[in-house]
Amino acid sequence: MASSSRTRSSSPFSHRKSVSSSSSSQSPSSFTNGKMLPRSCSSSASSHYGMSSGFGSRSMVNGGGYGDCSPVGFISDDLMSEPVDEPRNGDSISVTIRFRPLSEREFLKGDEIAWYADGDKIVRNEYNPATAYGFDKVFGPDTISPEVYEVAAKPVVKAAMEGVHGTVFAYGVTSSGKTHTMHGDQNSPGIIPLAIKDVFSIIQDTPGREFLLRVSYLEIYNEVINDLLDPTGQNLRVREDAQGTYVEGIKEEVVLSPGHALSFIAAGEEHRHVGSNNFNLFSSRSHTIFTLMIESSARGDEYDGVIFSQLNLIDLAGSESSKTETTGLRRKEGAYINKSLLTLGTVIGKLSEGKASHVPYRDSKLTRLLQSSLSGHGHVSLICTVTPASSNMEETHNTLKFASRAKRVEIYASRNKIIDEKSLIKKYQTEISILKQELDQLKRGMLAGVNHEEIMNLRQQLEEGQVKMQSRLEEEEEAKVALMSRIQRLTKLILVSSKNSIPGCLSDVPSHQRNKSSFEDKVEVTQGLLSGSENQNDLSSIVHSDQLNGELLPADSTITGSSNGEMTMSDQMDLLVEQVKMLAEEIAFETS
């Protein structure tokens, strides 16, 4: 397991304690700020538990694509044809609303539908149809998470892979569906697993670049930051430098595949604080931030520096109302949760005013950590989860008002480039190339550089009964194996596509294939070579299996006996090595 300390990079959560490997421009157009407002609404919704199709059947309003709907605070039917906001320079936060179906509990107690999706951009109140809010997208209760992902997260993930920071978070009252949306379950994966899967397919579709991915996972519980990937990382401190805020000492793990990344989340979830309240048996008692750090650089001659970005995927704890029956610890947790969400609301409110006034980021750990994201240095997608239930009408209304304010926050996201020395991928690439040079030199010294004189020398040493040469050879052989395995290990960490690989580049096959077919095989071959002539037959079979492609040995080197029966230099070397060994054995015997 590779493990190293890192200095901070240009991101909100970037100062990490350790990095461990395997076993241990401008924003995309989807964030444009167009204006389009809905015109119509209609009939009432049914209040049947599970009868969610009623929401989707409301009269549709026309609108542009993702990001085309202007932030609308409160829209009455009269206002609907008029743009509400002043034109702005930056992009806005993407705000989507996701309804969940009425829960069984709500249905049984006779709840009715109080809010519904009126088309795919409006949320309307059933009892007062003039009360309606417009968003980038409104998902009815039948929507599945991949549909939410496509609209609310995919553009952020894509931009993050191109070097623009991104944050996706779910906000809503307790039991409204935040964890369902962000994490999902085995049958219905949420935004986080879908994003991870997408990240690896993007790597696969980007043959011209090499990527290095790291993850960290933290929770904010009762205003204390805990590292979910490292149980000893408790009560971590938020620090600040010229680049923004960061968590000091958080652990980062290099990830090599979707399953690998998900295994860290699963491990982290074990440590997350979860408890039950009267609304939710598995209520999240902490905010969690899963961060994917992405470094990439063009391959081969196209190299133009390293770009870096962070993708923060956040599952907030839900606000709790006086209706939430809690006692003791739960009440204390609820108070912390509500306070930090209140601060988040205040911060969003201040930012949405667009004036240069004091923004109280410091009033909660959550807002301090989100400071860089919320202050406009990356894409932000807010998914507000809501229940249609009449018993939660006020809470849902508050969520909608929060979402409307968030829509007014401007962002100016741009691509980040980092100085090469700070990037881990650059460090690994440089190390690999230095090690390869060393290996080359070693090989030349061992094979190409052996001349007749040396052979005579060896013979002389042999006659004098010295075993020194053997140990020298062994040392060189060991050094070579060590270099090979280091190169192999570092190369594994850098992810590349298997498509249209660039000949002559570091990795011409996908990392998982490459690891075995290229490097491990070569190590095996090298080990065969290094085992001396004891396994001459094995060695021959390895070499003749075409695994050795000239990278380990000069093309003109021959390892097995030459066809014309003449002894090559390598044969002589092998013979000498064998003789040295025999002599050593004899000496040992004589001595004993």
Ligand SMILES: Nc1ncnc2c1ncn2[C@@H]1O[C@H](COP(=O)(O)OP(=O)(O)OP(=O)(O)O)[C@@H](O)[C@H]1O
């Ligand atoms: N869109 C949905 N479709 C079907 N079921 C859903 C949906 N959203 C949430 N649920 C169900 O509702 C229940 C509560 O959801 P979840 O735990 O995600 O809420 P939460 O907002 O994370 O709550 P808390 O803040 O208390 O942690 C779960 O049983 C979940 O499966």
